Amino acid sequence: MCARDHVGATVKTQPFLRSFVTPAALCALAFLIAMAAVLQYSLRAYIPGSLDPGGLTLANFTALLKPLYAQVFLNTVWICFLTASYTLIVGYPLAYALVHVRNRFAKSAILITVVTPLFLGEVVRTYSWIIVLGNNGFINSILLQLGIIETPFQFMFTRFGVVVALVHVTMPVMVIMLAAALSHIDRDYLEAAESLGAGRIRAFATVTLPLSMPGIIAGVTTSFAWTFSAFATPQLIGGGQVNMISNLVYQLGFASFNFPFAASLCVAGLALTLAVLSLLRLATRPLEKMGPH
Amino acid sequence: MSSTAADMRRDVPQAAGGAGDDIAVRFSGVAKRFGDVVALNDVSLAIRRGELMTLLGPSGCGKTTLLNLVAGFFSPDAGQVLIGDELVNNVATYKREIGMMFQNYALFPHMTVAANVGYGLKMRRLPRADIERRVGDVLALVKLAGLQERKPRQLSGGQQQRVALARALVINPRVLLLDEPFSALDKNLRASMQVELREIQRTLGVTTIFVTHDQSEALSLSDRIAVMLEGRVRQVGAPAEIYAQPCERFVASFVGDANVLRGRLDRVAGGEAIVALGDARVKVSAVPLTGLASAAAVDLFVRPEQMQVSDAPGPCASVGTVAAQIYQGGHVDLYLDSVDSVSGRLLVRLPGHEAMTRWPIGARVNISFDRDTAVAFPA
Ligand SMILES: Nc1ncnc2c1ncn2[C@@H]1O[C@H](COP(=O)(O)OP(=O)(O)OP(=O)(O)O)[C@@H](O)[C@H]1O
Numbered sequence: 001m002c003a004r005d006h007v008g009a010t011v012k013t014q015p016f017l018r019s020f021v022t023p024a025a026l027c028a029l030a031f032l033i034a035m036a037a038v039l040q041y042s043l044r045a046y047i048p049g050s051l052d053p054g055g056l057t058l059a060n061f062t063a064l065l066k067p068l069y070a071q072v073f074l075n076t077v078w079i080c081f082l083t084a085s086y087t088l089i090v091g092y093p094l095a096y097a098l099v100h101v102r103n104r105f106a107k108s109a110i111l112i113t114v115v116t117p118l119f120l121g122e123v124v125r126t127y128s129w130i131i132v133l134g135n136n137g138f139i140n141s142i143l144l145q146l147g148i149i150e151t152p153f154q155f156m157f158t159r160f161g162v163v164v165a166l167v168h169v170t171m172p173v174m175v176i177m178l179a180a181a182l183s184h185i186d187r188d189y190l191e192a193a194e195s196l197g198a199g200r201i202r203a204f205a206t207v208t209l210p211l212s213m214p215g216i217i218a219g220v221t222t223s224f225a226w227t228f229s230a231f232a233t234p235q236l237i238g239g240g241q242v243n244m245i246s247n248l249v250y251q252l253g254f255a256s257f258n259f260p261f262a263a264s265l266c267v268a269g270l271a272l273t274l275a276v277l278s279l280l281r282l283a284t285r286p287l288e289k290m291g292p293h
Numbered sequence: 294m295s296s297t298a299a300d301m302r303r304d305v306p307q308a309a310g311g312a313g314d315d316i317a318v319r320f321s322g323v324a325k326r327f328g329d330v331v332a333l334n335d336v337s338l339a340i341r342r343g344e345l346m347t348l349l350g351p352s353g354c355g356k357t358t359l360l361n362l363v364a365g366f367f368s369p370d371a372g373q374v375l376i377g378d379e380l381v382n383n384v385a386t387y388k389r390e391i392g393m394m395f396q397n398y399a400l401f402p403h404m405t406v407a408a409n410v411g412y413g414l415k416m417r418r419l420p421r422a423d424i425e426r427r428v429g430d431v432l433a434l435v436k437l438a439g440l441q442e443r444k445p446r447q448l449s450g451g452q453q454q455r456v457a458l459a460r461a462l463v464i465n466p467r468v469l470l471l472d473e474p475f476s477a478l479d480k481n482l483r484a485s486m487q488v489e490l491r492e493i494q495r496t497l498g499v500t501t502i503f504v505t506h507d508q509s510e511a512l513s514l515s516d517r518i519a520v521m522l523e524g525r526v527r528q529v530g531a532p533a534e535i536y537a538q539p540c541e542r543f544v545a546s547f548v549g550d551a552n553v554l555r556g557r558l559d560r561v562a563g564g565e566a567i568v569a570l571g572d573a574r575v576k577v578s579a580v581p582l583t584g585l586a587s588a589a590a591v592d593l594f595v596r597p598e599q600m601q602v603s604d605a606p607g608p609c610a611s612v613g614t615v616a617a618q619i620y621q622g623g624h625v626d627l628y629l630d631s632v633d634s635v636s637g638r639l640l641v642r643l644p645g646h647e648a649m650t651r652w653p654i655g656a657r658v659n660i661s662f663d664r665d666t667a668v669a670f671p672a
Pocket residue numbers: 327328330331332350351352353354355356357358359506
């Protein structure tokens with residue numbers, strides 16, 4: 001309601017936006033039709049050997065309850081959770097440095113490093129990780145050369161490898177959101193804390209961290225949603241050993257041509273995403289109160 | 294409330310021995326530059342224990358920089374900053390035991406009033422019960438009792454100000470630092486906060502450094518004023534002293550209203566000089582005029598309330614025509630056009646409201662000065 005009023009007001013004050021209304025509505029309509037098609041497919045029976053679906057049924061959804069599929073769902077949530085956590089842990093110091101470093105070159109260097117993943121396609125990025133993580137890859141070669149390990153360390157086809165690559169993918173969003181939150185924290189708050197007897201670390205823990213909480217929540221939530229639909233990364237680095245929902249959809253849809261079942265996976269995946277995000281929101285509500293507003 | 298104040302009062306040595314250890318903060322030969330900008334240049338200043346010292350000066354003269362040197366947000370390029378007997382040049386802010394009130398208050402927006410005020414005590418790891426009691430006491434002192442659970446954004450500007458003051462005071466700081474604390478308040482609130490701050494500061498006896506560029510605030514609030522210009526302290530003294538005996542042109546024109554009249558040096562005798570202006574011979578201090586030849590042009594600074602107007606013929610310092618009258622309630626400001634004034638205008642402040650009818654616009658008047666109140670500087 002509020003949002004619509006706002007949009008209405010914006011359109012009124014900026015008349016040129018009016019010309020976007022029709023294309024926007026058309027796009028929305030197209031997406032809606034696609035969603036309806038997926039939903040419709042998910043309720044149809046699968047006829048082996050045929051691309052056309054059969055009659056209405058709920059069988060696809062009951063089949064999802066099999067441990068095999070439930071496992072993939074859990075795995076997906078877990079990978080999203082790990083990715084969001086690691087991205088936060090690595091991204092926070094980066095965002096902090098980005099906001100507080102004075103040197104302009106250092107600032108640009110951080111920004112470029114963090115943002116580059118956005119410019120490379122997911123596939124290119126994933127292949128570079130294969131070069132880094134592979135058994136003959138960058139890390140293993142160095143460790144072998146230095147004699148630290150005797151056999152290559154297995155990164156490829158492991159959940160760890162997938163998460164590492166996904167963290168890289170998610171980093172830009174996280175850092176940008178955290179940096180936005182951090183840059184809104186007035187320096188005076190820190191000086192006030194210090195004048196009251198807080199050392200650097202305590203000032204950070206009692207002032208900066210809680211005040212950046214809205215950014216943390218936004219970053220984690222977005223990373224979560226962002227990772228949920230990951231496809232190329234788990235496909236290439238997981239190599240079938242680490243499956244997320246998208247990979248399962250791909251296998252069922254394009255290897256077995258079981259479109260109805262693939263569609264029901266999509267619907268369930270979407271529902272799960274929404275469920276997890278609302279849970280996340282619920283869980284972070286008390287934390288949000290810590291923020292500035 | 295008085296018991297509260299007694300609890301919080303620091304041990305202020307009452308003996309007026311004038312001993313060296315009566316100094317709470319001392320700057321000696323302090324310099325600070327930011328890139329090419331010289332913010333402070335060889336500043337030496339001693340602030341006595343328990344006094345309210347105001348740093349007064351125009352924007353950019355280095356007041357905040359000097360204050361921040363006490364707070365420790367950076368260290369001086371040269372010279373020494375001492376708090377008590379301790380050289381603090383390289384002591385971190387959080388170890389300095391100072392209380393600072395920021396211009397925008399800098400209240401932590403995510404904490405309640407109680408948590409804000411108790412923050413410094415929590416950092417000192419006091420037991421919870423003690424914190425609660427002292428927070429309650431200090432909130433009572435600033436007249437905010439009962440607002441513990443509010444968030445800063447639920448308070449008015451004046452209330453936020455009091456919270457900021459309470460937060461700085463509750464830790465019994467060695468020095469209280471206030472950087473233009475009242476600049477964001479409207480005129481009435483500012484006046485009442487000034488009175489209140491003064492009362493609280495007196496009751497607690499806390500050494501206070503107060504920064505302002507508002508000369509009337511400085512005059513009404515301070516025990517002593519340090520007038521600054523371009524990174525230097527130009528004069529230090531009690532408000533009355535600064536007002537009545539400014540040591541240089543800048544101080545005379547920056548503090549209080551002053552009329553500047555061009556006269557001639559008549560003669561110098563001992564510590565006194567006589568300046569001739571019209572028929573008048575005005576006695577002034579000779580110190581600022583040292584080295585001037587007889588008959589040299591000098592500028593006479595006369596306060597508006599030290600001038601008299603009359604329409605009786607006779608000897609006078611100058612003549613003028615009433616150009617405007619401004620009714621101020623308790624007094625009337627008359628603006629006169631006069632050829633002797635350096636700016637062409639003179640401001641005369643007359644008590645009561647009779648002046649409105651007595652000296653209508655266009656009236657020609659003779660101007661004279663109160664005896665021995667003017668100061669003079671080389672033109
Ligand atoms: N962090 C800084 N970096 C660069 N220059 C600075 C910095 N802080 C102060 N300066 C400069 O030093 C000079 C003194 O600044 P300062 O803030 O002490 O002035 P001020 O007397 O407090 O002025 P105002 O009344 O405007 O607050 C100014 O010329 C200012 O531009």
